[in-house]
Amino acid sequence: MAVGHPLDPYLRTDRLPTMWCPGCGLGVVLGTLLRAIDRRIREGRLRRENVAFVGGIGCSARMTLYPLFDSAHVIHGRAIPFALGVKIVKPKMKMIVVGGDGDIAAIGGNHILHALRRNADLLVVMANNMIYGMTGGQLAPTTPRGLYTTTTPYGNPEREINMVRLAAALGANYVARGSTTHPQLLEQLFYKALAKRGLAFVEVLSTCPEIFGRHIDFRSPVDLYLELRKRIVVKAKPSVEESDYNWEKGFVIGEFVDKDEPGYIEVYLDYLSKALEKQPS
Amino acid sequence: MRYEYVTGNIAVAEASMTAGLKFYAGYPITPSSDIFEYLARELPKRGGHVVQFEDEIASINAAIGASWTCAKSMTATSGPGFSLMLEALSLAVITETPLVVVYVMRTGPSTGVPTRSGQYDVLQATYGFHGGLVIPVLAPSTPQEAYDLTIRAFNVSEELRTPAILLSDAVVAHTYGKVAIRERGEVEVVDRAKPSVPPESYRPYDPLDGIAPPMACFGEGYNVLVESLTHDEKGYYAPRTDAQRRLMWRLYRKVVESAERLFDYSAAYLDDCEFALVSYGPTALSARVAAKLLREEGYRACLVKLRTLFPLYEKGVRELLRGVGKVFVVENNVGLYFRELRGVLRDKEVISVPLIDLDVPPPQEIAGVVKEWL
Structure with missing residues (x-):
């Protein structure tokens, strides 16, 4: 008899293996996320039927295809409004939005902006491989300056977006950055994020050897993994000012914001109760 | 039933509540905004939700999400906003998500004359989204018809599991007329079919003997799959000609073969x-x-x-x-x-x-x- 994996009960095992390339970091992202969910379910803090995954388009969004939960694989950039539509009608749901840097920070930029402003009760996981992987290696807003992509073949001239700063500036309750090179820490960040009200934003630096590594001479998964790990700076309680996102100076990972302000749903339900109490102005 | 002297837009809003609207997401745009404003005041009193989103794209995607909790959902817009909604409309088609979009046409192209009328978008309403299928489009000419056809749009949308368009315009929107407003129970209201099998044997895109698949929703333990990729009856990605043919013809036929019943x-x-x-x-x-x-x-x-x-x-x-x-x-x-x-x-x-x-x-x-x- 085949030996099962401890996470099999949470997976659509008939869909395995995943579509991800060998060496892709997304398996680590999904694995750590499911372990964190498992811990919360065992603790009684989460009910399995209330957990849902929503993803847009891209390799990262395809994380919605494998977990055995309610899942939606929707259109590019729009996972956040879909998830918020569910959450408003069914506040007991724990909505987990999974997407790549293109899905969340580029085409979905307007939606993450306003979800953060609202402190919307969502866990947003942005897997950041610094490139458009599924479409073959084009520029992302997260691509470090100077690196080569298929649409900036002379070296990216643009500034990168630092999503940690954006998330913190707009008032998310929880803002963290992890890396697939540090899976134990990553699992801990997810574990904590799952218990937060309001918006929890977790950026995960991840490796894409096939597409990202190829253009910068780290073709082997191990080489790219070691290269990324070399550039990771782990800090225990870094400030937002310390959230460097820089290929040369390094990428700071850790927990940048951990607040407990009321989330959107609480504020919204309070507003809704007014509709039943009094006439509108 | 009661008679009221209202505009077409208010008739639409009243009808949507009678039809069972539970979630409205919108973004302001002339000449549709008063539907939004009226519902913002009235729908919460009836246990529904009205939320303004950051743009029309977010609005329709939130409405699609809400529909997957089995809440009847609607948004209203005009040409520029509908153009932004088209990609998500295509998502609603392939995922068979019941949804009503009220399209209040105005003069175009582009910004045109935003407060005035026209019928320039009659083909866009059904052919605008990518994927080459057909969705129901109902066109009122009076406030009373706006009321009646809104209820029908909800019913068709629920029965066929498809987005449906109520195609109004600036004239109907803001013309006053005497409208018979009915309560629940005074008019036929259709709700989507729910699965009768346990989660283990549920196939989310299998119509069984019906015209559209029974719909399990989020939070019911069915491990629902909402899938924008071409999928088989289980909802699994199926990049094969046979699966594409089966899905396309089923999505096409369920609407086109309802033409006789919908003829009005x-x-x-x-x-x-x-x-x-x-x-x-x-x-x-x-x-x-x-x-x-x-x-x-x-x-x-x-x-x-x-x-x-x-x-x-x-x-x-x-x-x-x-x-x-x-x-x-x-x-x-x-x-x-x-x-x-x-x-x-x-x-x-x-x-x-x-x-x-x-x-x-x-x-x-x-x-x-x-x-x-x-």
Whole structure:
């Protein structure tokens, strides 16, 4: 008899293996996320039927295809409004939005902006491989300056977006950055994020050897993994000012914001109760 | 039932609540915003949700998400906003998500004359989204029809599990009329079918013996799969010609084969008709007066007003106009729905009467153009 994996009960095992390339970091992202969910379910803090995954388009969004939960694989950039539509009608749901840097920070930029402003009760996981992987290696807003992509073949001239700063500036309750090179820490960040009200934003630096590594001479998964790990700076309680996102100076990972302000749903339900109490102005 | 003197937009809002609306997401745009504002005041009192999102894209995607909690969902917009919604409309089609989109047409293209009317978007309403399928489009010409057709749009959307469009315009939106407003129980209201099997044996895209698959929703333990990729009955990605054929034809047929049941029109002077004016929306009211003017001059004209524009019941239209010689298609655009009817009435002379007017083309002008062809 085949030996099962401890996470099999949470997976659509008939869909395995995943579509991800060998060496892709997304398996680590999904694995750590499911372990964190498992811990919360065992603790009684989460009910399995209330957990849902929503993803847009891209390799990262395809994380919605494998977990055995309610899942939606929707259109590019729009996972956040879909998830918020569910959450408003069914506040007991724990909505987990999974997407790549293109899905969340580029085409979905307007939606993450306003979800953060609202402190919307969502866990947003942005897997950041610094490139458009599924479409073959084009520029992302997260691509470090100077690196080569298929649409900036002379070296990216643009500034990168630092999503940690954006998330913190707009008032998310929880803002963290992890890396697939540090899976134990990553699992801990997810574990904590799952218990937060309001918006929890977790950026995960991840490796894409096939597409990202190829253009910068780290073709082997191990080489790219070691290269990324070399550039990771782990800090225990870094400030937002310390959230460097820089290929040369390094990428700071850790927990940048951990607040407990009321989330959107609480504020919204309070507003809704007014509709039943009094006439509108 | 009670009678109220309201605009078409308010009739739409009232009808949506009677039909069971539970979630409205929107972004302000003229001439649709008063639907949003009215619901923002009234729907929360009835246990529903009204939320303003950051743009039309977020609005329709949130409405699709909400529909997957089995809450009846709606958004309303006009041309510029509908253009932004098209990608998500395609998502609603392939995921078979019940959803009503109220499209209040205004003068275009682009910003055009935002407060004034036109029928430029009649084809975009059903053909605008990518993927080449058809969604139901119902077109009212009065506040009462706006009320009745909104309820029908919800019912069709729930029964067929498809997005449905209520195609209104600036004239219907802001014209006052006496409207019979009904309560739940006084009008037929359809709710989507739910699965009768346990989660283990549920296949989310299997229609079984019905016209559309029973719909399990988020939070019910069914491990629902909402899938934008071409999928099999389980909802698993199926990049194969056989799966694509099966899915495409099922999505196409469930709408097109409902055409007969959805066929809705009214006619005047059909008995001795030699040539017919066919129209829709408020232009049809003007065309009806034009037919009367022509009759007063001795011409045997008649009027057919179509309320279901898509799917068009082709056989029904052909039978309706069997004894008629010429067919004039009167509309407030460059002649768009004319193309649909010309394709259906191939054995007849079908003539386009495209009259662009910021309000409604006047009857005298319609009658004048028609006479030039007689």
